[in-house]
Amino acid sequence: MVRVSNNLIGILNILTLLLSIPILGAGIWLGHRAHTDCEKFLERPVIALGVFLLLLSLAGLFGSCCRVSCLLCLYLFVMFLLIVLLFCFTVFAFVVTNRGAGEIVSGRGYKEYRLGDYSHWLQKRVENAANWRKIRSCLQDSEVCKSLQEKNETFHEFINNNLSPTQSGCCKPPTECNFTYRSGTVWDKPADFTSSNNPDCNTWQNDPSVLCYDCQSCKGGVLANIKNDWRRVATVNIVFLIFLVVVYSVGCCACRNNRHDDAYPGWKRGYA
Incomplete structure (x- = not known):
């Protein structure tokens, strides 16, 4: 049997x-x-x-x-x-x-993310040049910023959006940079801007292939997604x-x- x-x-x-x-x-x-x-x-x-x-x-x-x-x-x-x-x-x-969580920004509907808030092990993974090149390629392929590019929103409408961690970290400059808003992915630096204590302000470019993909905030946003997943x-x-x-x-x-x-x-x- x-x-x-x-x-x-x-x-x-x-x-x-x-x-x-x-x-x-x-x-x-x-x-x-x-x-x-x-x-x-x-x-x-x-x-x-x-x-x-x-x-x-x-x-x-x-x-x-x-x-x-x-x-x-x-x-x-x-x-x-x-x-x-x-x-x-x-x-x-x-x-x-x-460890790690998004920071609430006064007057904003989204959170912002800092790489240093997460565990050292996770930080090392995204700071590795080869790893980040692959992650950056994935972000560009997924067109994570495209929806922000296509929206014709006013500044008030934009800051009340509930952006995803990657959109908040990779598609716009940090709030403390005080750049002038033109669209979701186009922000003008002040005429007297030279450099900032926040390296992300210096890294930001309006070029759609660059934006803030190499910013610390972008890496922080990616780690926020990884943490949740x-x-x-x-x-x-x-x-x-x-x-x-x-x-x-x-x-x-x-x-x-x-x-x-x-x-x-x-x-x-x-x-x-």
Whole structure:
């Protein structure tokens, strides 16, 4: 009689196998159409995830349904490593995102962001020239400032907008620069402007390909988004970890069944 735990592991791995196919397909599709650093940056992780899920699900499927003990043991070993890594990442994500928040600006509907408010680890990631070049490319490809360029708003309408962290940090100069507003992405420096204590005021340009993409405020806005995203991911990971622990426990039962059947092949099989 077929073991319940083996059947359950088999069903779960069929679902994982079906999930891996569209993920792998999406990675290959990205690889064929990737023309920018942003698209190329996404391509490899997606393909790697698809291949990993495909191989893991095949090992679990054959190990449980075909009673191949070595494959099932390999499956459980990888699952154990995955649980440990996911747990470590979840704790790490909560630690590195513990600092940093947007600053409320008087008379403004949006917040402004400073790079120094975030954890040193996150700061180092965006201050790395190679990393920032890729992030900057993604920001330009996503046309994050385009909506501000296309709006024909008065200054009063603009300052009451609820801008996203990247729009606030990358598409306009900081409020303390006191530049003159012409449009969402066009701000004139005063005629007597020479330099400012805030380096972002010196970095700002009205060129749509430049704007404040190299400003500290832009990096702060990006980290604000990363913080929010990582917090959401870490919360989801807690639920996923519980699911993985349950699957791992069921897999251990299936592995025990396989060993029992290998040791006593003539015994009648019963439910686990």
